[in-house]
Amino acid sequence: MVTKFEGAINCMVTVFHKYSLGHGHPHAMNRKSFRKLVETECPELLTNPKDPKTLEALLKEVDSNKDELMSFEEYLFLITRLMVDAHEASHE
């Protein structure tokens, strides 16, 4: 049986594919899919997730090779960023 922790790891991978495969790419998502992911999956973890400025700033931060796509490697950076925020919030 999969533990809650393992389920969480698998959930992250599943969510990535949900949005990358949505526009037919197994390894990266475009701006539109990225917006949908953020608005749908993590509305509570970000301040103003529907604000275009928040989304643009986040994509800029995550999209390290500036190709306007979020690859799985860049997605790992997003996960890291969200975990750092959640960790800080847990100590407030």
Place this chain on the structure above:
Amino acid sequence: MVTKFEGAINCMVTVFHKYSLGHGHPHAMNRKSFRKLVETECPELLTNPKDPKTLEALLKEVDSNKDELMSFEEYLFLITRLMVDAHEASHE
């Protein structure tokens, strides 16, 4: 309401504190706690999680500053490593 994705992010932070606070440290865990985390939380994600060699190799890989503790930053590396493995497995 928290989404499944947000729950997964929070789960990762909770699991870290479960093992770091277990020996009284809010920001790092020792070798014993690290072993317990791996054996208890991710037995399915690693090959031979109870093999001391697997654990030692993993701690060595994760413990970038070689202080024999796993800090939250090093834990993020563990999460990344497990996600890369899970992502590769999803494409097999």
